[in-house]
Amino acid sequence: MMAPDQLGPALEIDARLTDIERGLDLLLNLTPVNAAEAWVDFERSDFATPPTLRLRPLEFEPDLVRRDLYDLAIEDVADPTLHTLFKAKRDEIARQITAMQDRDTSRFVHGSLQLYGGVTEPLAAAARELLEVIPVQAPATSTVTAGAFAEAAREELDRYRAVYPDFAAGIEVRGDVSELMVSFGRLLIPESAAFRLDRVEPLLHHEIGTHVVTYQNGAKQPLTLLTIGLPGYDETQEGLAVLAEYLTGGLDPRRLRVLAARVVAIGQMLDGAGFLAIFESLRTEHQMPARTAWSIAIRVVVAGGSVKDAIYLRGITHLLDALAAGGSLDALFVGKLALEHLPLVQDLLDREVLRPPWVRPRWLDVPGAQERLDKLRAGASVTDLYEGGAS
Structure with a gap:
């Protein structure tokens, strides 16, 4: 291992970039705080009145954060690899600041495109093909509460701690988040959520086995940027998480249709469609259940138009x-x-x-995972991830 003093100012720059991004908390600041109430109002309106989504106030002063960001002497980092990564990360953080300033304006979607990329025709075509090939699914019946999911998540963390005693991760059931997410190594569970019973294990491999595991591995590195992510990491990270679902047999037809529908919905938003048009299209053209169509649509229109959800299928x-x-x-x-x-x-x-990585994801060793991985190595498209079966 190269000694820390050999890295010179690089570790200081790394730490400051990490602290600055942590202070921004992009994920939470782009998550509606009133999604549960908004759904109730929308349902009461017989799906006729578009929701008003509220975002939390920013707890930082954008201009001061920009000043701190550009005061960093990245030019003093002699190591060319680290210099390249730090410059790209600084640019990404600057784009995040601007995007958060532009929330709920017509400018936001441009910032989202800069952070996450657009929808290419091949990606849109793959999404349409998945929606055509995979039969419409019957509604899920068995669900578990947020509390039951949290208990399953604690058991999953215990399985990791049995092998890696220092595996430190928190779980919070919260009323101010609308979707299951991992923020800086913490699993955040929306308290009003109901999770399909057959999705619990795949979600644990997605959230803990991928997002928490890579956070924990990053925390063991000299470069703390590996906990919050190198620039543009989100797409590959979500691709890995979807892979975890597939290798454990949990990438079922409903889930694949949702990933495809997200891409289609983003394309509609970029073409100028509003919430109600996107919601109705998902329900009528693609036969999505109302609650699923709602969830996809609000994630796409939040803050003025977000393209982030394309990263799952693209990843x-x-x-x-x-x-x-x-x-x-x-x-x-x-x-x-x-x-x-x-x-x-x-x-x-x-x-x-x-x-080298400290923790090995459990999903790589689930029975059948290596056989599935070998199948993918032989060549596969996203439509090949659909293995038939419908309910």
């Missing part, structure tokens, strides 16, 4: 391409990083600036 698509080309998953568990960073991360591993 697994790019991961499938990488696997078919002979790529290894190992380095992707070092922390939170994008496929494009693999050469840079491998360079840092080779020079012992970074350590």
